[in-house]
Amino acid sequence: MSDTTLSHPPAAARTEARTVSFRGGGFAPERKRWVGGVVFVLLIAIAEWGTRAGWISALTLPKPSDVLQTLIDLHQSGLLYKHLSPSLSRLVVGAALGASFGIGVGVLIGLFSYVRAGLVPLVAAIFPIPKIALLPLFVIWFGIDEGSKYALIAFGTFTPTVVATYGAVDNVDRSLIRMGQSFGLSWLSIVRKIVLPGAMPGILSGLRISLAIAIILLVAAEMLGAEYGIGAYILEAGALYDLERLFAGVLILSVLGVVVSTVIGLVERHLLDWRS
Amino acid sequence: MSDTTLSHPPAAARTEARTVSFRGGGFAPERKRWVGGVVFVLLIAIAEWGTRAGWISALTLPKPSDVLQTLIDLHQSGLLYKHLSPSLSRLVVGAALGASFGIGVGVLIGLFSYVRAGLVPLVAAIFPIPKIALLPLFVIWFGIDEGSKYALIAFGTFTPTVVATYGAVDNVDRSLIRMGQSFGLSWLSIVRKIVLPGAMPGILSGLRISLAIAIILLVAAEMLGAEYGIGAYILEAGALYDLERLFAGVLILSVLGVVVSTVIGLVERHLLDWRS
Amino acid sequence: MDIRLENVSHSYDSFEVMRDISLEIPHGRIVCIVGPSGCGKSTLLRFIGGLERPKQGRVLQVGTPPADCLNPLTYIFQDFALLPWRSVAGNISLVLEDHGIKGAAAKEIIDDVLARTKLTDFAKALPKQLSGGMKQRVAIARALAVNPAVMLMDEPLSALDSQTRELLMDDLVSLWTRTPFTAVYVTHNLAEAVRLGHSIVVLSRRPGQIREIVHLDTPLAERQFGDPELDRQQRHLWQLMRDEARAADAELLDV
Amino acid sequence: MDIRLENVSHSYDSFEVMRDISLEIPHGRIVCIVGPSGCGKSTLLRFIGGLERPKQGRVLQVGTPPADCLNPLTYIFQDFALLPWRSVAGNISLVLEDHGIKGAAAKEIIDDVLARTKLTDFAKALPKQLSGGMKQRVAIARALAVNPAVMLMDEPLSALDSQTRELLMDDLVSLWTRTPFTAVYVTHNLAEAVRLGHSIVVLSRRPGQIREIVHLDTPLAERQFGDPELDRQQRHLWQLMRDEARAADAELLDV
Amino acid sequence: ASNKKITVGALRFTSHSGSFVAYERDYFAQAGLDVEFKFFQAAQPMAVAIASGDVDYAVTAVSGGLISLAQKGAIKVIGGALSEEKGIDGQKILASDAAYQAGLTSPAGLDGKTFGISTAGSSFHYMGSKIAGAEGANVSFKPLQKVGAIIGALKSGQIDAWSIVPHIAKPLAGSGAVHIIGDVADYIPNYQVTTVFTSAKNAADERGMTEGFLNGYSKGVADYNAAMIAKSGGEDGVNQMVDLIHKYVYTDRPREKAAPSIINGTMRLNENAALNTASIQDQLSWFQSEGLVDADITLDTLVDASYVETIKA
């Protein structure tokens, strides 16, 4: 083959056979798990090096190792749990209140045209209100104890849950509803057996966002006369410009966020395994 | 017909003809525009009545008419614009920075598996960090002038934009990409002509959320050494427990939110009129 | 129980969909409705099933449905309309629950209809595990479970590939042969119409009007592929519809 | 330009999709590939078009494509694959732009292919305004614009209703009659296969293997509905495939 | 056990020691009160909590918010807590290192400089404004919400000056990043920094309870002043007092590290909760002149002077 290359071309042109060139591939994300870990390790290593060597000033970033030490101290002194447990209970109660009201109202909006017309503009107007702006009012309305913290977190999770829920109800396949009607199912059966399960995926993915917001609001909520709590811990660290503790607190919240999102992922996989 | 009812049934049973009963309808939201207006008017009327009659204490709610008067004063004194214009410029610059970086990074994550593996966990870890917790750091990093305000808003819009964008890129119809490859289009052509326009709807709806967050963050941003600005105005009113001004400020933000969402709606209708 | 349509006309706002349709659907027969896209076939079927009300005219049910009939007018949909979160058995039990049929009574019915549609082994499967043909079989089983007086089928096979379509037509024919049912069968596919219809109603383009009703006398079970009489009828139907189909296809939609 | 497949086998991980397929696609002829669901027809077509690489065996192009051919191996997809944000003309210009064909040169080509597919009046319409049949015509026009040496069609008509399918088959036949093209045509539909194929390759169930290759000699333009020879061939093909189709249909998918 | 239950709001600052001492030494119980502390991170929410009825008594600086709540008929100032006094270590005026190197070595150089405050209408704002006024300087105020943010801004030289209590000022100056350039007491003589306040309802309808509280509180203040300022108990007295206060302040630091901070933070608290109404009037007038509160609020709206002795000069 190789020795006749030069004399071959004219003849080859007629019967030349070559494999078709490949032009597919790409545009499909592949999983590369370790890269994420490497990036984290690298960033932390750079921060450690920089703060030790001094080209990152102590004002800009704390030493990662000091942050770790702070976390270990927090754990060993038991303070971590003293801060974590009130925060978690605020998160759970507030988010549960906000999400359940939100789902309820969202379903009503999805089902009844009058409720929709009355409440959707209201929710749209409430959505962009920054909750911290209302802190002084919340104290008057709900007191300085757990009430106002629950209320703030509930309020913050309520609006996104409503929006996600009525969107999910709207997106329930109408042909399934028509099927229900064609078999003479009662209104309540259709709602219970078709609309609600059909809206589940949308509601759960809305919950993912609502709970992230709830975690963020924890800090705002604990501005209100909270002694213990991750938010209060962060605020205190901020007030003292104690970067180690600030970062330790932020890290805890960040982990909390990842945990919550993982839990929702598990719930989704369990409840929605009927999705293809 | 009616006089033979009693003797008829047996005969009728064989040839009885009746119209089929209707069992469709419902489950389709109808538009009832005026209801929304009525609800607003009613709520405001109740608040006005309650505050005037005294069964809503002055500590709980301001008189709506006083809030209106405050707004009129703000307008007449020109202070409204003195507060609005720095806020708007912070919003525009911050959100533009955050959104454009977010879209850029989101597209890279969508296109490159390594970027995805490296950055997605990072973004997931950053997402639940409450931005107000980082305020002290932002002062050191970006100064107390406009820099830190831009940075805070940009940072807050960045993460949701990234998540929305790479989701949108992932959702671009793979069959369109395969079509592009099958016609031998270059990688850049596929990205420019297929991936980006296809991701547009997802990016725009992500922007809707990001901008709502940007408005909310305005208040947090103007905690940092801002003399003028809607956020600073609200914070000052809160610190002075001046409910009329607090509500006036919140109302302005709320209107801002509705305006932004309307603008995005218009852009969507204009840019995405190819959607069926 | 028969169905009678009397001068049914309908329009959405000022958009006229069908005009003056009168039709009799006799007991125990399959009536096929064919016509170009958008001529109002699905709308007509919704009128018959009571899911929508015509602007003018009446849809009557003549005679009473048998006593054991849970849902006299029962649909089979093009997109199957199975609840994806319920198993095959659960999807069938759905339509029994509202009639208070539960437990052993429900199980008996479910087992029976699954056996008739050869789905016994799939009772526990979720819809996502089934091919399109299997899903439509489940929908048929569900329809059989309520003992319908009239089956309303809106292009039940058009979401399936043509081989599966072939298989399901056989299944429908054998179901009908064992126990004849009344059906209105809407389709685009003339091969299906001549295979399954005792009479074939041809509608014109929108606004849909009846152009012709073709009666086929060959018994269902004896209709074979390549039967010259059926081929002749199918060619005749295609002659009737061809130009209208082309015109309907070339219409710009105003979405 | 011909296409030659030499002992092509493929598996996804340990999931064997096709086994030892050798095939010749001669210039100027339409080769239909039929087979039950999931037997690897689409995968095979992706191999031919270079969108995917087989684990074993080779796909060769024999001879060089004509000089004016912009994209020798050109697909027509089942789902049309039109960019919804581009007009009909814009969708066609998309595939020319990368070859530096713009302005008047592009307009000339676009006008020509639109005229050949009778779409001239629709140049400015958006895909959302078109019926399915029209969309597939646009996809055909786009394919013609690059002057392909071989057209690769993956069930191009199966997303259409049967009347539109009928119309488009006529269009394809008349396009081929005017200027014969080479094509690999994957379909489930035996009626389409006997209408459009010069030869029909029957694949077995997964792992797909060639069971039989049927050659039809009647010229395309003369093939009529109800032609006894074609009916016989179609019946023969259905005999070959029926049991496998049923088995493929009844398979549980592990999604 | 039959004592009346009340809630007292407090910050974990040494300036709240009066209440801590009164509680620890049972002075409240002797006055018939069963006190429960409610701790806050900042003064502003504490004022609102009084208004909402969650807290009965608290100590905090006079701020615009406090005046505004008083105007709404929610709260009353009933006594004095902390005042500036010449000769006793009081609030310090600080300059950033950069500004100091550039010549801001005394408050006289404040013209054209930036001054950190938490919010408009805060006590920082009042102090800065008075100092600037006395020096005839034109300063611009930077609201930074939180003490932490102000410290960060000052350390990094983004603001030029600030004023703060000595136990925060001294360690900061010690690190070299900032410099003390003056005393607030030199500019605002007899400044009534913090006051005791309660809800208007308590002031008007619960005279007995309010008197009881002030009574107990005053005993606590007396003990604190005696031990920490007069040093009547000598070194031991100071140590005892530090031990007591350490239960409430700097609890997360060991005793030996907390002690210097507690001692550094020593300031005189008003004996018998005497209230300097002249200073209060001056503050009120300043808030009004800045347009931060309504111009028609009078001292009577803010203060219920019937409980304690008032200082009018």
Ligand SMILES: Nc1ncnc2c1ncn2[C@@H]1O[C@H](COP(=O)(O)OP(=O)(O)OP(=O)(O)O)[C@@H](O)[C@H]1O
């Ligand atoms: N709810 C509705 N509102 C307005 N127009 C409608 C509505 N339902 C159907 N139409 C229109 O009425 C016409 C008839 O619709 P229908 O679905 O009955 O046609 P069809 O014969 O079933 O068409 P196909 O063959 O495409 O299924 C169509 O043009 C459709 O766009």
Ligand SMILES: Nc1ncnc2c1ncn2[C@@H]1O[C@H](COP(=O)(O)OP(=O)(O)OP(=O)(O)O)[C@@H](O)[C@H]1O
């Ligand atoms: N990328 C892939 N990864 C894993 N399995 C795949 C992939 N693509 C296809 N398959 C599997 O390979 C088999 C053949 O797929 P292919 O799409 O080629 O079949 P087909 O003959 O075109 O089927 P249909 O008639 O349903 O279009 C199927 O079982 C499919 O699930």
Ligand SMILES: [Mg+2]
């Ligand atoms: Mg229809």
Ligand SMILES: [Mg+2]
């Ligand atoms: Mg395929």
